[in-house]
Amino acid sequence: MKLNSRLLSSRIVLLIVSLALGLVVMFAVTSRMFDGSLDTMKDTPDYTSVLLVNGLIAGSVVLFVLELRMDAVRVVLTVIVALLFGYLVTAIFNLDSAQRFTRGEFKVSLASDAAVPDVEDMDIQYGRARAGDFNNDDQPEPLEEDRYRFAGSEGDEITILAFAARANVEVDLQVALLDADGNELAKSTEVTQEQIDAYKPDLKSTKDAAITNYTLPADGLYTIHVKPEDLSQSQIIKEMLSKTRVAYEAFLLGPVDRVLRWSFWIQDALTLILLGLSIAIVFRAEQFSLGAEGQLYFGALVSGVIVLSFGDVPKTLLVPIALLSAGTAGFLWGLLPGALKAYLGANELVSTLMLNTIATRFYEMVLTFQLQPPDAGYTASDWFPSSGQLTPIVEGTQVTIAVYVVIAVVILTWLLIRRTPIGYEIRMIGANIKFADYGGINTKRTIMLAMAISGIVAGLAGAHLGMGIHRKLILNISIGLAFEGVVVALLARNNPLVVPFAGLLYAYLRTGARFMESDANVSFEVVRIIQSIIILLITAQALVTIFRRRRIRRRGTLDLDLEAGANGGLPPSLPAEEGAHV
Amino acid sequence: MFDDMLFQNVVDGIFSAAFLASMLRVTTPILLPSLGALISDRAGVINIGLEGTMLASAFTGVVFSAKATEWISPAISDPMLPWVGLLMGVLVGLLMALLLAFFHLQLKANLILSGIALNILGSSATVAIMYELTGDRGNTKGNLASFKMPFVQLPEFLADIPILSFFFKIFDNQSVMTWIAFFSVAFVWWFMYRTPVGTHLRAVGENPDAAASVGIRVQRIRYLALLMSGVFAGLGGIHMSMGYLAFFQKDMTSGRGFIALATPYLGGGNPIGTGFASLIFGFFDAISTRIGSLEIPSQLPQMVPFVATVMALVIYALQSQLTSRVRTLRSAEGEEFDVNFWGSIRRLSVLHMFLAMLAIIGIIIAVSMFSAPDGFKGAGENLSTGKVVSHGVAIALVSLALIVINLPFMLNVERIGHWRWWYSAGASVLSLWIYLSVFFILFLIAIDGQGVEMADTLIIVLGLALGLISGALIWLRLGGQYLTHNHHLAAVAAA
Structure with missing residues (x-):
């Protein structure tokens, strides 16, 4: 009785915490999207749908916390560690960002009211200017510094300006005046605001240099020595950090900047959720099948062909038919490696990877030789007829009714794994295949079916890519999306109810990386480096053991209730999982 | 020809x-x-x-x-x-x-x-x-x-x-x-x-x-x-x-x-x-x-190594199934188990699987020929559709024949011991013969170099003969002879 009430109270606390977190996330996303103003929100078309989707995001957060409990902390920590690592990588890539102060086109002008002395072969003379380009890598021998000789007379009042040639050149110049023996007479590294005002439009920023109203001490030859200022260590680090900050701001806040960017996030998340579910099903059965990629291609191809050939059929009929056939195509393409694995014992990892390539090539072939319109400039099919496109629920974006399909698939997958005999068999096999076999489960059939059923979901993801996002078939419709699905499934600990959150989280990172690339010129691949770190950290069981051992030592006992979800293994072993729900 | x-x-x-x-x-x-x-x-x-x-x-x-x-x-x-x-x-x-x-x-x-x-x-x-x-x-x-x-x-x-x-x-x-x-x-x-x-x-x-x-x-x-x-x-x-x-x-x-x-x-x-x-x-x-x-969809030949890999996986899987089956039998039958007999079967099964692999590649090549967008065009000479079809059909038929011959073998690899010796001998030699004679005929054409008008028949007969001889030799070398003489020693046959 006492135990029960403790259990109950901890559940309630968890529920409240998760609801609060969900609301915070929903509020943060919405207010960021609409700049925190209600009027902007009401001016946006279909803002109710946007709110609805944001509500679903909140729901996914609630499920994430409720299902994973303490394990949720570990997932979040892993992502944070991986993000920190990504920050380091980005910073290293930006090490050279201060270099822009040492390169670029510049001009040097020499001015004086005095008469020009009559000396031949001078580099520069009063009233003239010279131009150059520092450290341009395109030139065979980049210019690092430059010297100009000129002739002057005693008492000439001269003004030397060294400045960037155009407003967008950021070169930081220094200029010095040398006499004939090479002694430095005057030097300038920066200019004051007054000088900028006085010598418009030549001087543009304080990075330029100027020696103004200098009176020459004697007749003779003088040299102007101009070069970029040496970079100080602190300047390099400051520049690096500020550039990295800009990049990471685009990375972490970019996807919720405005509705259009938000829609990229959501549509990517829908695909990833489907793929994550597909991978979660096979991982549940301890089958390391990566066939989702090939199944996705077949799903996209079959749904695309159906939509293109039966454009006249009304939408209410065509869309379900196309989705169903995409699922069937995925099912069949999953049945093949499933049968190979179950009945012949062929390594499912290698076979699915090979079948993926075969499917991709087949897709390319059909697309290039059958579907591509003859006059097309690039390899893609015709646009899908409007009856074959998923209806957008937010105007002007590709956030479509696929949202509802995904919700349905999440629930169905959960029911399949938790509430059906086949799901039970899948979990048993994943927990201990020998035990399952002795217990009378037809393990071969179940393994085959698990791989085939996961194919259905992956096929749907393909249909979503074709009918929802691109609205036609294109080459490279998915580049390694199955691997992204692996990350999603891992983050979700193969729990279908957590997959939506994991998919949203990972899609957020992916979309953010795209904006980081466009806004801050940092390669998109950084997010894939982060992805590999996430996989490594989240599968490293010993890390969990270390934490758990410390906690046990601190408390003296192992709190079974809170630990139930946190067995850290992959996939979670059955008894612990059951314990969480009993 | x-x-x-x-x-x-x-x-x-x-x-x-x-x-x-x-x-x-x-x-x-x-x-x-x-x-x-x-x-x-x-x-x-x-x-x-x-x-x-x-x-x-x-x-x-x-x-x-x-x-x-x-x-x-x-x-x-x-x-x-x-x-x-x-x-x-x-x-x-x-x-x-x-x-x-x-x-x-x-x-x-x-x-x-x-x-x-x-x-x-x-x-x-x-x-x-x-x-x-x-x-x-x-x-x-x-x-x-x-x-x-x-x-x-x-x-x-x-x-x-x-x-x-x-x-x-x-x-x-x-x-x-x-x-x-x-x-x-x-x-x-x-x-x-x-x-x-x-x-x-x-x-x-x-x-x-x-x-x-x-x-x-x-x-x-x-x-x-x-x-x-x-x-x-x-x-x-x-x-x-x-x-x-x-x-x-x-x-x-x-x-x-x-x-x-x-x-x-x-x-x-x-x-x-x-x-x-x-x-x-x-x-x-x-x-x-x-x-x-040749002007065929480049994707088809690109698929070939991957199809081959899947087939190789199947071969290996069958082989290891056979091994585990043999292990079970060994423990069940005790000393009567004949290692050489099982070794022969194992080698033969690999041979059959390999031939099936070649056959599937052959079918892919044939399909490639059919799906060529501008006919089967290459090497500066346009070929008539008739020739494309005849080559394609020839390759596909040969490949299909190979698969049909080998299919029982591949599916029932662990039950070879039950079969009459002449079936395994026949299947092995026949399928090897088909492939090797094609191989030899092509080889003879290649070294002849000058087109084939003068000795079409001679080359084909020579190729077929070489194929038959080497097919039989390979089969014997792989343990076929042992299989034919000693199949009664096999544990499975006894059981």
Whole structure:
């Protein structure tokens, strides 16, 4: 009785915490999207749908916390560690960002009211200017510094300006005046605001240099020595950090900047959720099948062909038919490696990877030789007829009714794994295949079916890519999306109810990386480096053991209730999982 | 019968020294990681991350061969630069393997998933760093002046000796990496079967607990195995970017690291077999470029190595099913079990599976011919549709016949003992005969060189005869004779 009430109270606390977190996330996303103003929100078309989707995001957060409990902390920590690592990588890539102060086109002008002395072969003379380009890598021998000789007379009042040639050149110049023996007479590294005002439009920023109203001490030859200022260590680090900050701001806040960017996030998340579910099903059965990629291609191809050939059929009929056939195509393409694995014992990892390539090539072939319109400039099919496109629920974006399909698939997958005999068999096999076999489960059939059923979901993801996002078939419709699905499934600990959150989280990172690339010129691949770190950290069981051992030592006992979800293994072993729900 | 130019060209191409040389060349980047996969697999810790490791090494090699004078020392002379690249590339391969080993062996991360992570890391980090270094996301062509590994020239006088000259043409001017690859086969064999460490490695893979109980340090052996696989994958990657090309391209290994996971299975888990399995893949790879010169969808020949890999997996799976079946029988029947009998069946089953593999490739080629967009056009001569169809139909029919003959064998491989001896003899010899006679006929046409008007019939009869003789010989050599005389000794037959 006492135990029960403790259990109950901890559940309630968890529920409240998760609801609060969900609301915070929903509020943060919405207010960021609409700049925190209600009027902007009401001016946006279909803002109710946007709110609805944001509500679903909140729901996914609630499920994430409720299902994973303490394990949720570990997932979040892993992502944070991986993000920190990504920050380091980005910073290293930006090490050279201060270099822009040492390169670029510049001009040097020499001015004086005095008469020009009559000396031949001078580099520069009063009233003239010279131009150059520092450290341009395109030139065979980049210019690092430059010297100009000129002739002057005693008492000439001269003004030397060294400045960037155009407003967008950021070169930081220094200029010095040398006499004939090479002694430095005057030097300038920066200019004051007054000088900028006085010598418009030549001087543009304080990075330029100027020696103004200098009176020459004697007749003779003088040299102007101009070069970029040496970079100080602190300047390099400051520049690096500020550039990295800009990049990471685009990375972490970019996807919720405005509705259009938000829609990229959501549509990517829908695909990833489907793929994550597909991978979660096979991982549940301890089958390391990566066939989702090939199944996705077949799903996209079959749904695309159906939509293109039966454009006249009304939408209410065509869309379900196309989705169903995409699922069937995925099912069949999953049945093949499933049968190979179950009945012949062929390594499912290698076979699915090979079948993926075969499917991709087949897709390319059909697309290039059958579907591509003859006059097309690039390899893609015709646009899908409007009856074959998923209806957008937010105007002007590709956030479509696929949202509802995904919700349905999440629930169905959960029911399949938790509430059906086949799901039970899948979990048993994943927990201990020998035990399952002795217990009378037809393990071969179940393994085959698990791989085939996961194919259905992956096929749907393909249909979503074709009918929802691109609205036609294109080459490279998915580049390694199955691997992204692996990350999603891992983050979700193969729990279908957590997959939506994991998919949203990972899609957020992916979309953010795209904006980081466009806004801050940092390669998109950084997010894939982060992805590999996430996989490594989240599968490293010993890390969990270390934490758990410390906690046990601190408390003296192992709190079974809170630990139930946190067995850290992959996939979670059955008894612990059951314990969480009993 | 075979008087059209195109077919002549393809046939000439396939039976030329140049084709065999190119086959060796494309085998190298499969063979090297295959050896890595073999070693790690035999130690029970298969390295899934070969693909990513290859990419990382390929990229490092290119970068360091181009930048060594700038980064390390300007004194490095040009001939040394590729070797510096090789060294750094292999070092990075080692580091990648070390990462995997640390996470799997120390932190107990799942081996397969960490391998996947390694692949993602290799493919993404190379592109990201390439983008930072050169501003290009696709390749380093034109941005990094990297070097090729040297080519090995054989002594010239060999070219004048009649038969050796053919082999001279194959082996002359091959990259040093190709030589390294084939010597590695010998090295790995020596390592695995002639050194104590190699024996320990196999013991660990067979049964880690048993190995630990006799004092073998399992953890250490597995570290070693993973590191060695990293080195071989690194060498393979270097060959990709510095062997015949001199640039790095995004994801340039295009699945070779994954194919390499399948070759040890096909090769029966030993280095020599793995070498031959890699040659088979090299053959399909080379032939796919050869077929690619005909105007057919390039995707079809590109599928061939992958279909072959799936088939190889099936072969291996059937083989191991057979082995486990034999083990059960051995324990059930006691001393009456006949090892030689089962050995014969096993070898024959591999033969049948291999023929089925060839047959499926044949069907793919036939389909390719049919789906050619502008007819079957190539080598400067337009062929009539009739000829395309006749060739395609011929290939497809031969292939289908092979499959039909071999199907019962493949499906019931563990029940061969039940069959009458003449069925297995018939199936083996017949299918070998079909393939070998086609092979010999094409070969005779190729060496005749001048079209075939004068001796069509003679060549075909000769080819058929040679095929029949060699088919029968191979069958006998594989244990067919033993099977026919001793099948009553078999445990299954007795039961």
